[in-house]
Amino acid sequence: MYTTIPSFITDYENESRSTLKLLDTLTDASLSQEVAPGFRTLGPLAWHLVHKDHGLLTGAGLSFKAPAAESETPASAVSIAEAYRAVTQSILSAVCGHWSDEALEETVQMFGQTWTKGQTLSIFVKHEIHHRGQLTILMRQAGLPVAGMYGPSKEEWSAIGMDTPV
Incomplete structure (x- = not known):
C-alpha cells in the first residue's frame, strides 16, 4: 500500500517501463496469439492495460x-504501445495533480470492500504486473523475445554469454 505520492510515482514509473519493454516488442501479427481457444x-x-478497466x-x-473499456482493440501493436505511454502519463499527472x-x-468502496486510495494504487500496479x-507467456508462444522484468530473461542471459539458470 502506498502512503506517499512520490512512492507510487517512483514505483509506477519503474513498472510501466517494464511493461513498455514488452509492449514495444509486440508485432501486429502477434496480437492474435491465444493461449487456448476461448x-x-x-x-x-x-x-x-491501456483502457479504463473495471474502474x-x-x-x-x-x-x-x-x-473506454468498451473501445475496440487496435490492430496495430505500435498503436497499443503509444496509447499505453499516453495513459501512463495521464495517470501520473492525475495522481500528482x-x-x-x-x-x-x-x-473508497471497491468490489464490495473498503480500500484506501493508497491500497487501490497498489492493487492497480499489481494488476498490471x-x-x-x-x-x-503469449509472447513466447508467438515466438517473440521476452525482456526480463526483475532479472534477465533467457534471451538476455544468452546475450551476455551466460548459461540460463534452471
Whole structure:
C-alpha cells in the first residue's frame, strides 16, 4: 500500500517501463496469439492495460484520459504501445495533480470492500504486473523475445554469454 505520492510515482514509473519493454516488442501479427481457444488473445490482453478497466482508478475517484473499456482493440501493436505511454502519463499527472499523501488514506468502496486510495494504487500496479506475466507467456508462444522484468530473461542471459539458470 502506498502512503506517499512520490512512492507510487517512483514505483509506477519503474513498472510501466517494464511493461513498455514488452509492449514495444509486440508485432501486429502477434496480437492474435491465444493461449487456448476461448481465452483473451495477446492484443486484447495488451489493450486491457491501456483502457479504463473495471474502474480501479476511476472507481477511487481519479479522473484521467484513457480509452473506454468498451473501445475496440487496435490492430496495430505500435498503436497499443503509444496509447499505453499516453495513459501512463495521464495517470501520473492525475495522481500528482489531484491526490495528496493525506488523500491516500481516504477510503473508497471497491468490489464490495473498503480500500484506501493508497491500497487501490497498489492493487492497480499489481494488476498490471499480473497481466504482464500473462503477456510473457503469449509472447513466447508467438515466438517473440521476452525482456526480463526483475532479472534477465533467457534471451538476455544468452546475450551476455551466460548459461540460463534452471
